[in-house]
Every structure is written in C-alpha cells, then in structure tokens.
Amino acid sequence: MDIFLQQLVNGLTVGSIYALIALGYTMVYGILRLINFAHGDLAILGAFIGLTVITGLAGSGGAPANWIVIVAFVLAILVVAIAGVLLEFTAYRPLRDAHRLSAVVSALGASMFIQNGIMLIWSPQTLTFPEGIMPATTYNFGTVIISATQIFIVSVSFVLMLALYLYVNKTRFGTAIRAAAIDQDAARLMGINVNKVIVSVFILGPALGAIGGLFIGVYYRQAVFDMGWIYGLNAFIAAIIGGIGNIPGAMIGGLLLGLFSSLASGYISSTWQQAIVFGLLILILLVRPTGILGERVANKV
Amino acid sequence: MKLSVNRNIGAVLWIAGLLVPLVASNSWISILSMFAIYAVVALSTDVVLGRAGMYDMGHAVYFGVGAYVTAILNVQYGVPILWTMPIAVVVAALVGMILAAPVVKLRGDYLLVATIGFNEIFRMILINDVGGVTGGPDGIFGIGVPSVFGYSIGSQEGLFILNWLLLGIALVLMNNLEKSRLGRVFRYLKEDELAATTLGVNARYYKILAFALGAGMAGAAGTLFATQLATVSPSAFVFMESVTLFAIVIVGGQASIPGVLLGTVLMFVVPQVFRELAEYRYLVFGLAMIVVMVLRPQGIWPRRNRPE
Amino acid sequence: MVKLRIVLATAALSLGMAGVAVADSVTFGVQAPITGQYANEGQGMEKAVKLVAKQLNEAGGLLGKEVKVVSCDDEGKATQAALCGRDLANQEVFAVIGSYTSGATAASQPVLDRANILQTSDGTAEQLTQKGYNLFFRNAPPNSAEAEFTGDYLVNVKKYERIAIIKDHSSFAKGLGEATAAAIEKQGGNIIFDGFITAGSQDYRSILTKIKSENPDIIYFSGYYSDGGLIRAQQASLAIDADFVGGDANQNVKFAEIAGKAAEGSVIINVPAPANLPYPEAKQFLKDYEEAYGESPPSIFTLTNTDGMRAIVQAVQETKSFDPETVADYLHGLRDFPGFTGPLGFDDKGERLGSAFQAFEIQADNTYKTIYPQQ
Secondary structure, rough: HHHHHHHHHHHHHHHHHHHHHHHHHOOOOOOOOOOOOOHHHHHHHHHHHHHHHHHHHHOOOOOOOOHHHHHHHHHHHHHHHHHHHHHHHHHHHHHHHHHHHHHHHHHHHHHHHHHHHHHHHOOOEEEEEEOOOOOOOOEEEEEEEHHHHHHHHHHHHHHHHHHHHHHHOOOOHHHHHHHHHHOOHHHOOOOHHHHHHHHHHHHHHHHHHHHHHHHHHHHHHHHHHHHHHHHHHHHHHHHHHHHOOOOHHHHHHHHHHHHHHHHHHHHHHHOOOOHHHHHHHHHHHHOOOOOOOOOOOOOOO | OOHHHHHHHHHHHHHHOOHHOOOOOHHHHHHHHHHHHHHHHHHHHHHHHOOOOOOOOOHHHHHHHHHHHHHHHHHHHHHOOOHHHHHHHHHHHHHHHHHHHHHHHHEEEEEEHHHHHHHHHHHHHHHHHHOOOOOOOHEEOOOOOOOEOEEEOOOOHHHHHHHHHHHHHHHHHHHHHHHHHHHHHHHHHOHHHHHHHOOOOOOOHHHHHHHHHHHHHHHHHHHHHHHHHEOOOOHHHHHHHHHHHHHHHHOOOOOOOOHHHHHHHHHHHHHHHHHHHHHHHHHHHHHHHHHHHHHHOOOOOOOOOOOO | OOHHHHHHHHHHHHHHHHHHOOEEEEEEEEOOOOOOHHHHHHHHHEEEEEEEOOOHHOOEEOOEEEEEEEEOOOOHHHHHHHHHHHHHHHOOOEEEEEEEHHHHHHHHHHHHHHHOEEEEOOOHHHHHHHHHHOOOOEEOHHHHHHHHHHHHHHHHHOOOOOOOEEEOOOOOHHHHHHHEEEEEEEOOOOOOEEEEOOOOOOOOOHHHHHHHHHOOOOEEEOOOOOHHHHHHHHHHOOOOOOOEEEHHHHHOOHHHHHHHHOOOEEEEEOOOOOHOOHHHHHHHHHHHHHHHHHHOOOHHHHHHHHHHHHHHHHHHHHHHOOOHHHHHHHHHHHOEEEEEEEEEEEEEOEEEEOOOOEEEEEOOOOOOOEOOOOO
16 A cells, blocks of 8 residues: 555656646647647756756755755746747747648757757756755655655645636636637637737746756756657646646646556556556547547537 | 659659669768668658648658568568568558557547557557567667578668669659549548548548558568668657658658658758768757748648649 | 759769778777767767877877777667668778667677678677677677676675566666576575666656565666666665665766765676776876866776777787788787776687676765775
C-alpha cells in the first residue's frame, strides 16, 4: 500500500507539471484549432531562463536565496510570454486564412527553431541546476516520502489552475475567451475583440508553461535543450485525454496522465511506460476522441 | 501541354541521373543515393497525405518496418537482400493496413495525433528489443550487400544504381496514380469526403488502401536504406523523421511530384552539403519552414490544377 | 527550375574537386557524440585528438607529414554513426578514433573496414572484437573483464546480500549488466531485482520505488553517467538506504554534478580515473590538456582513446608505413606500450591487453578515492 501511495505522490507531482503545460495546448487549440507544436519548447525555455537568472544572481556556489528564485520565476514567465506573443504574430497570424496544414508546418518549424535556438544560446549539453533551490526537507508518512519540492510544485500548480479556472469562468474577459473558443465569428459579431483574445491566450498559455518548465528544472535539477519535445508531447496527450479545447479537461488530463504513467511504470514496466501512455492515447481516440470532459470545439457540419 | 513537357524533363533528368556514378565524387554519389531513397519515402507519404488528404505524421514507421524486416531477415536468417524486398513491402503494407483500419474514421487532427502515437509505439518496440530481434537502441548491424546472379552490388556506385532504379519505379507509379481512377478517387476523398460517399465511394476501403500503398512503397525504400548503411537503428525512424516527411510534402507542394522531389532536396540534400554548418542546420530549417509557409502556403511547387 | 539544376551541377563539380587529398598530410578522423546525451565525452575525444595532432605537428609531423583532424558528430546514435563512417571514408582518412558508445562504433565498423581504414574505440561491448575486423582495436578493457571484477567485488569483498541491477537497452549497458548478473550468480550472490530503464527519460522514481519495496542493500547500474547521476539523486530523495555501484560508463565528472549531494559515497568501477593515474606521461598530458582547453578531460575514456591514437602513431613510426595492414600487424603484436592509461597491447582480435580495474568512491569534494583493491 505504501508503495502505491509513493507512486501516487510521484505521479501527482509530474502530473501537475503536465497539467500546467497542457493548458497552453488546450487554450490555443480551443481558439485557433491549431496544435501549437512549439509550446513544449516555450515551456522548456522557462527552465533555461530560470537557470540563467539563478546562476547569474547567486553565483554557482551555495544555495540561492528565496528572492532570487522568485525573480527567476518572474523573469521566466515574462520572457516566455513575450516569446509566445511573438510566435503568434510571426508564425501563426499570417496563416489564419490559409490551409490548416500550412499552419501545422509553421508550428513544427517554430518548434525546431526555438529548440535549436536554446541549444545554440545555452548548450547542447545537459545543464545542472545548483542545489538548495528548494529546502531539502522531506516528510515521512510511514514509509512514504514527500519532499518539500514535491509539495511546492503540487500546491502552486493547484493554485494556478484554480486561478485560471476562476478567471476563465467568472470574469468578463474569461467569458470572451470561452466565446471565441466556441465560435470565433459569432464572438466577433458580439463585439468581442478576437485578436485581443488570441494574444491573451498566447500570453497565458506560455506563462503557465514557463512555470511548468522551471518546475522541471527545479525538480530534476536539469535542463536539456530537447526536453521540450517529450514534455510537450506528454502534455499534449494529457490535453487530448481531458478533451482538447477544454480547460478543466487539460488540468484533469495532466494529473491523470502523471498518475497513470507513474503507476504503469511502477507496476507494469518502466521501459514500456511511454508506450503504455501512447496506447492509452490511441484507446481514448478510438473510444472517446472528444476526451474525458468532451471537447468544447463546435463541429462544422 | 506544359504537363507532358514536365514529364519529359523528368524522364531526361532521371536518365541523366544514371550517369552520376561516372562523373561525381564519392561524396556526391552517397548524397544522391540517399536522396533517391528519401525521395521514394517522401512520395509514399504524399500518397497518403497529399493525395488522399489524410494527416499522416507517422509515415517513418513504414519506412522503418521495411528496413527492420530486411535487417532481421538478412542478419538472423541469411536471406539475400533483394529477396527481402518483396517481403518488406508486403509486411509494411500490412502494418499500414492494420494501423490504419481503426483510425481512418478519425477527423483530421485526431488522426494526426494517432499517427504520432504509432510512431512512438514503434520506436519503443524497437528500443526495448522486443522478442530479442529488434536490437535495442543500437539497432541491428552487419547487414549485407545485395547481389544479383552472384554478382555483389555493394559498391557505392552499385547501390546508387539500385536506389535510382527504385526511384524510377516510384516515379512511374506516381505518374500512373495521377492518371488512374484510383488517383481520382483519392482526390475526391480529399476534396470532399461527404460528397464522395454520397456518390457511392466506399471511403473506408480507399483510405485504408491509400495507407497500404504508401506504406508498401516506404517499405521498399526501407530495404535499400538498410543495405546502404549496413545498420538500422531506431533513431532513423523517430517522430522527427515523420515530421520531416510531412513537412516535405506540405512545403514542396501536396500531390505534386516535382514539389515533393524539390522538398526532399531541400530537407535532405542541402543539410548534407552544408555539413560544416551542422549546428545551425535545424535552426535554419525551422526558420525556413516558417518563412516558406508564410510566404507561400500552397507549397513551393504546388500541383497544377488540370482539366479532368 | 532549370537554374536550380545548373546551380546543383556546379556545386557538385566544385565539391567533387575539393575532395582531392593533399599528398603531404595524413588525416585522422574523429567519430564521436559531439552533441546529444554524451556530448561531454564526444567533445573530450575531439579535443584530445586535436591536441595529440598539434603536438605531433610541433615535433615535425608524422613521418614528415602534417597531421590533420576531421570530425563527424554521430550524436551517439547508430544511424548517424553509419553516416559518419561513410562520410569519413569518403574523406579518405587514415584512421578513425571513435566512437564513445559501443552502438555507434558497431554501426560504423563495417563501412570503415570495407574502406580499409584503421579504427580504435573505447566501446566495451564484447561483439566489437568478435567480428573479424582486422583493422579495429579496442582501447578500453571489455565488458567481460569488468563483469568478473564487479561480481567478485560485490559478492566476495563487500558481501552484499540483496543486489538490485538496473540496465538500459543499449548494447553496452545490456551486455555489461547481463555479464555482471551472470558473474554475481557464479559467485553465489543474491539478485533481488533485475530491470531496465529507458536512457534519457529523467524520472526514475517509479522503478526506484519498486526496487525500494524489495529492500536492496546495493543498487548496481550498468548504464551511462547521465542517467546514473539521476538515479543516485532520486534514490537519495526516496531515502533508499542502499549503496550505489556504477559500471564504467558512470565515470565522468558530470556524474557528481548531476547527483549533487547524493554523489558522495557512490562507488564506480573502472580503470583508474585520470587524476589517479600514476604515470608521468599521463600527468604531463593532463597538464597540456588543461592548458589548452581550461578544463580536465571528462573521463578516463578520453585518455584510452588518446592511447589508441598514440598506439597507431607509434605503429606508423616504427613500421615507417601508412599501409593499414602493416600498421595493424604491428599493433596485434604490441605489448607493454607505455600508454597514459597503463601498459597497452593488443591481441590478435584487437582486444586490449593488460589493465586493472578498480572500485573507487566519490568523496565529498567530488574526487575519486580507490577503495578496492587497497592501494
């Protein structure tokens, strides 16, 4: 039983990270029907920016002070959000009226560009985060170990998800976002500035992704330039499982995916973990393609 | 009128290509040899993506199936290379059919995601050395060279001619597909599946057929790829490769033979030539993909619409 | 479209002409993972080879010819490695130092052998010397030797009672892990877990949690440093109270960096680390390397590869020939050549003769201390 709980703890932590990144995919897809392949790389960019800030301000010896970590997060969010908006303007906006696949290729190109930009700017090698960013304390519940880092990641993620949920469902602008996701043209007719909605989605999504990326850096103490691809893919699967285009769906999908992959790895096999996740994806696509919470994307009949 | 001129130029170019081993350096023979293989795979992707209009971002799987079938048969069981090719084609086509059958009903983006999933599962089957035959991340090495009537064709020049021949066959096939009834059915399905169905077209059957055809072609290229490198390993068939094939078709021009060939040149030949700029390769690629799509969303050499 | 063809044809001709070799130089090729998971090692190899070439040129070249170096990045992947082999063969290099991983080495062996090019690599998977490639020379001791030492160390010396083994699927790690498991069983040891990870997947907590439930007293990892460091760190975060012993590919400065505080107390089995080499020539080379590049070599494999190159150079100088067969014959008879990593020789299969394994423990300041056999 303790093993099960431990796997749950592990899974929940990873799942929270997936959820944060998945939100970016789902929001963009909801409005633009576009799979933003570059989103995973934007999220990872957050990890790199954070690393640079932390080592820049604190030097590489000793544990960085708390305020430095906070500054790292803030700067990571800012830079990545700006990058997200730039991405929208250069790679997606010009292709709004073109064939869908052109935008897909553009997104793939953007992903390659960002990933390799990171490689060239930082390093092709794995970069290590200094120790002591999070207190090293752990809490024991029987033989289940929960670290302070895990608690930090899970709790902050939940707060952010709750905040986003409230924003999208209870505020005026949030309603505008939901309206645009349901039907862009109708929203426009109702006087909603759809372009503003799109820009805001490209701010919120990447911002949350950046936080997720920096969490990855802090949790594993590593940043590699090609991390974006695998985290992005998993987060994307999470969004699909929850229902692409559906914000609570992405949150639930992320958590479920984290739990599922942790349990699969622990109880079935570690090396087949990814394959099992993809198997789950295909199963969902065949049985209930609209995901657990059903997609909120209206179909053209 | 323009069309037959194009086809004639194509034929002339192909014949000129046969002379390459006589005039070019070893480096160039290697590069063009690989180009021929990748061009065949790209054309096979076009069958599914460009012509039948299905979002296939997992086409490298079939390429890999062909390559691994050849590798396993040749290395474990000593089957001569050229005999493995028909088997590779059939197995790849079967895999294509089996994978396609459950997912062809999915709408655009969902099909895309499913094919990405196939790619990953395939990669994992290879990496985890399933059944002890797939060789793990280091793959299978020691693949032999093809031989005809006892004469080994293992030299660079010999392999080039083989690859170029396969390319020629592929081009003829694509041409016939263009003109045939099957090609027309694919076009109808792509344009408007609903209308096609109301006209009595069995959409499911033709969609699976498209996958089978595209997969079989890729499998044949896989055989030659395996013998060319004497090694197969998972890294040649990962998602990135499928993405590249996908991009070739869209950037080059969907359902356009010269477009797909041009796309292959840009995506495979150019980086080989500019090896020294290795680090910047993908950066430039990515940028180029964005720029080309923004400036010319229909592809560099799009298909010319012709009267039916 | 016609223009493009003309451009391509012109480019083809000019590149073709550029491929003509200059007769008064000899080119060494480096095939290594210069980018990718093992970039550290690949770049170390490249730097070391270039340094040796520079030193040779300063002393008048090799048999009077200028020594040039070209590299090819195989990213640690077999397909790229095969392409690199083809590429280096096309550039008509004299010998190839490469690659770091057994898989990448195996992929380029056939091509290089067909092109009559000498090759030396640190890859330790058994099959590299079993395929009759006359021009191939392994410069690090094979997995089988290490497995025997490890089995003896774990069972007889440390007397562990519950051994957990983790491997990855690469031909090297799988080979080493399986050989070690067999050696442990031969010594009567008790293996309570034997499983795989997928190299590069970062999160190993699930499999470690599973291992934890089996109460191991030691975790043996036969894979590479980039994963070993993470496993060690995550083992500590899960409070698994077991020793960590890593196979030779864990020996790299990055292991300690990645494992952080948990690195201390980890044990690695390998031939001696660069800093612990007793030989004066080795110490001199380490100094030269640091002077040239501002850092020490990442691992002992940088030096074994250097030794491979130096052995080839020695063979050329002694036989006064660049003929690959002649050089190979000399190398097959080489005994007790003073390598940086110890006395170096090759048997008739190209297997390295003579070197001693050690178990060393990482100290608090990230240096290695040999704990067995006692110095």
